[in-house]
Amino acid sequence: MPKKKADKELNDRAQHLLKVLVSHYISEGLPVGSKTLAKTAQMDVSPATVRNIMHELEDLGFIESPHTSAGRVPTIQGYRFFVDSLVESHPVGQKKLLDELQSQLQDDLNTHELAVSVSEFLSGVTKLAGIVTLPKVQKITLRQIEFIPLSDRRVLAILVTNDEEVQNRILNVHREFNIDELRLLSNYFNEQFSGMDIMHVREQLLSQMQDDRDGMNRLMNVAIDMAQSLFGPQSHEEDYILAGQSNLMGTDRLTNVDKLRLLFDAFNQKQEILNLLDHCVNTEGVQIFIGDESGYRIFDECSVVTSSYSIGGKPMGVLGVIGPTRMQYDRVIPIVDVTAKVLGAVLNSRG
Amino acid sequence: MPKKKADKELNDRAQHLLKVLVSHYISEGLPVGSKTLAKTAQMDVSPATVRNIMHELEDLGFIESPHTSAGRVPTIQGYRFFVDSLVESHPVGQKKLLDELQSQLQDDLNTHELAVSVSEFLSGVTKLAGIVTLPKVQKITLRQIEFIPLSDRRVLAILVTNDEEVQNRILNVHREFNIDELRLLSNYFNEQFSGMDIMHVREQLLSQMQDDRDGMNRLMNVAIDMAQSLFGPQSHEEDYILAGQSNLMGTDRLTNVDKLRLLFDAFNQKQEILNLLDHCVNTEGVQIFIGDESGYRIFDECSVVTSSYSIGGKPMGVLGVIGPTRMQYDRVIPIVDVTAKVLGAVLNSRG
DNA sequence: TTTAGCACTCACCCTGTCAGAGTGCTAGGA
DNA sequence: TCCTAGCACTCTGACAGGGTGAGTGCTAAA
Numbered sequence: 001m002p003k004k005k006a007d008k009e010l011n012d013r014a015q016h017l018l019k020v021l022v023s024h025y026i027s028e029g030l031p032v033g034s035k036t037l038a039k040t041a042q043m044d045v046s047p048a049t050v051r052n053i054m055h056e057l058e059d060l061g062f063i064e065s066p067h068t069s070a071g072r073v074p075t076i077q078g079y080r081f082f083v084d085s086l087v088e089s090h091p092v093g094q095k096k097l098l099d100e101l102q103s104q105l106q107d108d109l110n111t112h113e114l115a116v117s118v119s120e121f122l123s124g125v126t127k128l129a130g131i132v133t134l135p136k137v138q139k140i141t142l143r144q145i146e147f148i149p150l151s152d153r154r155v156l157a158i159l160v161t162n163d164e165e166v167q168n169r170i171l172n173v174h175r176e177f178n179i180d181e182l183r184l185l186s187n188y189f190n191e192q193f194s195g196m197d198i199m200h201v202r203e204q205l206l207s208q209m210q211d212d213r214d215g216m217n218r219l220m221n222v223a224i225d226m227a228q229s230l231f232g233p234q235s236h237e238e239d240y241i242l243a244g245q246s247n248l249m250g251t252d253r254l255t256n257v258d259k260l261r262l263l264f265d266a267f268n269q270k271q272e273i274l275n276l277l278d279h280c281v282n283t284e285g286v287q288i289f290i291g292d293e294s295g296y297r298i299f300d301e302c303s304v305v306t307s308s309y310s311i312g313g314k315p316m317g318v319l320g321v322i323g324p325t326r327m328q329y330d331r332v333i334p335i336v337d338v339t340a341k342v343l344g345a346v347l348n349s350r351g
Numbered sequence: 352m353p354k355k356k357a358d359k360e361l362n363d364r365a366q367h368l369l370k371v372l373v374s375h376y377i378s379e380g381l382p383v384g385s386k387t388l389a390k391t392a393q394m395d396v397s398p399a400t401v402r403n404i405m406h407e408l409e410d411l412g413f414i415e416s417p418h419t420s421a422g423r424v425p426t427i428q429g430y431r432f433f434v435d436s437l438v439e440s441h442p443v444g445q446k447k448l449l450d451e452l453q454s455q456l457q458d459d460l461n462t463h464e465l466a467v468s469v470s471e472f473l474s475g476v477t478k479l480a481g482i483v484t485l486p487k488v489q490k491i492t493l494r495q496i497e498f499i500p501l502s503d504r505r506v507l508a509i510l511v512t513n514d515e516e517v518q519n520r521i522l523n524v525h526r527e528f529n530i531d532e533l534r535l536l537s538n539y540f541n542e543q544f545s546g547m548d549i550m551h552v553r554e555q556l557l558s559q560m561q562d563d564r565d566g567m568n569r570l571m572n573v574a575i576d577m578a579q580s581l582f583g584p585q586s587h588e589e590d591y592i593l594a595g596q597s598n599l600m601g602t603d604r605l606t607n608v609d610k611l612r613l614l615f616d617a618f619n620q621k622q623e624i625l626n627l628l629d630h631c632v633n634t635e636g637v638q639i640f641i642g643d644e645s646g647y648r649i650f651d652e653c654s655v656v657t658s659s660y661s662i663g664g665k666p667m668g669v670l671g672v673i674g675p676t677r678m679q680y681d682r683v684i685p686i687v688d689v690t691a692k693v694l695g696a697v698l699n700s701r702g
Numbered sequence: 703t704t705t706a707g708c709a710c711t712c713a714c715c716c717t718g719t720c721a722g723a724g725t726g727c728t729a730g731g732a
Numbered sequence: 733t734c735c736t737a738g739c740a741c742t743c744t745g746a747c748a749g750g751g752t753g754a755g756t757g758c759t760a761a762a
């Protein structure tokens with residue numbers, strides 16, 4: 001039985017102390033000293049012993065002292081250990097939580113409104129910033145299409161997809177079309193493609209393009225011309241819903257105005273945040289980025305807790321919360337987890 | 352010639368000193384003392400004289416001292432005087448500004464995108480928060496309408512109005528309609544009402560309701576049923592566009608986290624801000640609220656500079672900036688003014 | 703009416719002191 | 733070999749005291 005400390009391993013006692021320390025620091029926000037820790041840990045060891053162990057923990061990089069004679073504070077690695085050791089720690093209260101969320105999600109919300117509700121729920125219940133990406137609907141079923149002529153060789157296309165979602169796009173076309181031509185065209189589209197997956201529509205139209213175009217009727221030619229821009233990849237104007245940003249103000253060391261400002265600017269520009277969230281979408285379960293683990297400097301002092309939600313077993317989007325590194329992970333993690341499942345369920349039930 | 356000071360009036364010298372004091376405070380951010388003021392004002396008077404006048408100004412409530420021996424700081428009333436005395440002060444640089452703005456406003460922006468651009472322009476050029484309300488289009492011309500059946504006795508109505516704006520509404524109807532019925536209905540609507548003002552459509556339909564319904568055909572009856580919910584007052588989901596909120600962080604005394612937080616919460620809830628902006632919409636020219644003049648506590652430490660913009664001579668919306676009380680009014684006011692005019696012009700040119 | 707001078711008042715900065723908390727180290731005990 | 737008690741040391745934060753500088757109010761003279 002090798003009692004000699006393995007360089008990267010912690011014995012049970014050290015692990016326990018580390019957990020207690022992180023937990024204590026999270027709740028109090030002050031560096032934790034050996035005396036306090038010895039008392040809190042309920043282990044019947046003296047502060048001196050605790051000091052020795054803390055020294056070890058510091059050597060291993062789990063904790064650090066802000067200065068010579070303050071207590072110790074968890075490092076990112078320390079938080080990481082703490083978080084990883086939280087396995088289904090607080091499943092309590094989830095039932096109540098679930099009810100609360102369900103009651104907020106009324107039936108007649110569209111997807112966007114649903115995301116807003118969920119984001120506000122997350123932010124409200126965690127007192128952090130909530131974030132919900134709109135579902136990346138990969139399977140878009142075309143239901144109906146209408147064309148309306150605008151001035152200047154532009155045509156407004158209205159796509160009704162997936163029962164209730166409506167998309168409007170303006171197409172620049174090479175000549176004027178009158179109403180009757182466009183009606184013919186929309187009839188053609190609706191007859192040929194209604195109920196089909198939008199990707200299929202595109203592929204089909206494009207493959208026909210390979211064939212001899214002269215052999216086709218005029219309508220078909222126009223349809224092909226339009227297909228590219230009509231069914232091409234779309235850019236949502238709003239890709240995620242953020243709520244409760246102001247909860248991040250004045251929390252902890254985020255009082256630092258410059259940091260906060262960077263963060264808020266990032267929220268507005270969205271791109272960096274989206275990159276991070278995109279990475280999460282295909283990961284099962286709750287994912288946690290602590291401090292700069294995310295690889296984005298903006299989140300230096302923050303942690304991001306996310307979970308992807310699924311429709312029909314396929315992950316379609318991400319939700320989560322953003323808060324200071326020193327957040328109540330034991331509470332937040334199950335909340336994010338359950339919320340993702342509820343949102344998935346709601347979206348599923350709509351077929 | 353009454354040289355005795357009228358209780359509420361300031362002689363030229365005092366006015367000048369007040370202006371210089373405010374201006375100096377705005378640029379430096381520090382309380383202004385008598386010596387500094389005497390030097391800056393270029394009036395060839397001694398600091399002692401200046402002190403006497405400052406005392407007067409303090410009695411009249413234009414300035415105040417933060418504590419016994421700091422210089423003086425403008426009160427809200429002082430700012431108000433300063434601002435009111437700025438008549439067309441800095442018309443310079445407007446040409447350049449105008450060009451810059453024009454170049455940013457590309458032709459193919461829809462109204463929403465236009466508002467975003469303008470808001471970002473305002474925030475970028477003033478380094479404050481920019482705000483633009485979406486035009487309150489009172490004259491909505493119906494161009495085309497389509498109905499699409501959804502499940503559960505619901506019908507999706509798509510209204511194309513004013514050439515390019517598209518609105519989607521879900522109607523709860525009393526029975527199922529099939530596609531053909533709905534097509535008949537939309538044909539009826541399009542034939543009868545296309546090109547008409549939407550208010551007229553509603554009135555006309557409602558007035559017909561007074562008549563004997565039994566005497567009408569079935570289609571007409573359905574149309575009347577739908578009219579109420581279809582053409583009723585709508586609620587925009589996004590009523591104004593805010594940009595550069597983060598510019599408000601760390602400015603001056605807004606470092607106060609709680610204040611800032613209140614402000615950001617107000618931005619999110621929108622209602623209070625909208626109330627304020629609504630008051631401005633029917634006012635000609637630039638309007639300025641300094642500190643709590645707006646009547647909203649959230650803006651205690653802020654000033655709001657707005658101007659309404661018009662389409663066809665009728666004010667349709669409001670734009671402006673929000674910043675700390677100590678902002679460069681002489682620069683900001685003409686910017687807001689010109690921007691409103693440009694936006695109006697752009698919207699007008701679209702007919 | 704203006705100016706110069708003077709005494710006074712604060713806010714701010716720097717310094718020193720002190721208590722409290724926490725540590726590292728060492729020596730003794732289990 | 734591990735744990736513990738004790739001791740000396742360090743650092744922070746709060747507090748008090750003194751000096752400085754900017755600014756004021758008042759008064760008396762020009």
